[in-house]
Amino acid sequence: MVQVxxxxxxEIxxxxxxxxxxxxxARIEEMIGLMVDKKV
Known part of the structure; x- marks a missing residue:
């Protein structure tokens, strides 16, 4: 991440x-992980 x-x-x-x-x-990755966990 780059901050000016x-x-x-x-102040950012x-x-x-x-x-x-x-x-x-991060939320999308978490949702994908939950879907994969349920399918396995």
Missing amino acids: IEANTE ITEIPPEKILDLV
Whole structure:
């Protein structure tokens, strides 16, 4: 993850990829794991 931080305030200006996308990917991976566990 890359974060652009304002030097004076240390406020995060932007993130690449956005944290929301990372959360979504984690939830999708969890759902896939649950589906695979149920099928096996």
